[in-house]
Amino acid sequence: MKKFLHENSLGLVFGLLFLVVLAGEAVAGHADFNQQQLSEGLQPISFDRYVTSASFAVDVTENWQSEYLQFFLYIYLGAWLLQKSSPESKELHKAGRESDKDQMVGAYATDTSPAWARTGGLRQALFSHSLGLVMGAIFLLSWLAQSITGVAAYNERQLRNLQDPVSWGQYLLQPDFWNRTLQNWQSELLAVTSMVVLSIYLRQRGSSQSKPVGAAHAATGVEG
Template identity: 50%
Template sequence: MRRFLREHSLTLVFAGLFLAALVGQLFTGNADYNERQAALGQPLLTLGSYLVSADFLVDVVENWQSEYLQFFLYVWATVWLVQRGSPESKPADKAGPETAEEQQLGRHTTESSPRWARAGGWRTSVYSKSLGLAMLALFLFSWTMQWIAGCFANNSDPLAEKVGLFEYFLSADFWNRSLQNWQSEYLAIASMAILSVYLRQRGSPESKPVGAPHSVSDRSG
């Protein structure tokens, strides 16, 4: 058990932080919602009712979709786009999908390679893009949930005009919720790419060695 916890500590710690933050959001979101309801003379919601409400769901998934969008774009963009000197980037001469040898495909696979990497054909083609596709699917799912939950939350507001799903998709509220999250993700990616050229974090795989030259990318030796 101790070995398992150590070898999976990164996932377990952040999963725990996620759950703690989600519970905190539930309590604070319920309190904030009830403050607004009381000011309008509307009924208050219990914690359990707020947990299954559209207001809580839309606040949760609008952040999820922007995070998965960030990872999807980063996974796909870093195939072709580079930032000289950043450990978040490949060296410029490695831009693109790389050779079969570099990716350990075809005759370069081994018995320990994943089954679909050794299978060839459409299975290897799909598997070679599976991380980006998974992030895209999670983004589209959470964005769709934000759209639907946002529409229900809007229509439950006594001061808001009642709209259908398509009308809400075109509404300022939906796109404001989306774009205010997207712009922060784009800024975070750009900041990490350029700051990691010049700054260091000893022992982190997201950083170059402390003494590495600024111009050296992570895989350029």
């Protein structure tokens, strides 16, 4: 067990932090929702009802979709686009798909390579793009979930204000949907830009996201 925890500590800790923060969001969101209910002369709702409501679901999914959009873009654009001197970039001579030898596929696969890296055809092609495809699929599914829960929450507000509800298609054209979407996209893109540029000149000793402390500022694609 000690060995398992040591070898998987990064994923386990982030997974635990996710659950803790999600629980905190649920508690804070419930309190905030009920404050709004009372201010509008409506009855507060129970915690169970809140965490199964469209209001809570849209708040969660709008953040999920932006995170997976960030990863999807970073994975695909990072294969072709470069940033000189950043450890977040590939080395300047490695832009693009790289050779089969560099990627250890087909005839260049080793005994420890995954089975689909050793085969050719469709299986190798799918495996070669599996990370980006899955991240892209999760982004689209979470964005769809945001739009569905968003229109439900939006229509609840419409009905409380004695206004007509809208269809899902109409909601996709509403400022509410795009405000929720774009405010998350801009923050994720800013975070990536900051990481790419600041990691050129700043260091974090021992981190895989940083150059070694003594590495030259000009070094590109070097990990600590």
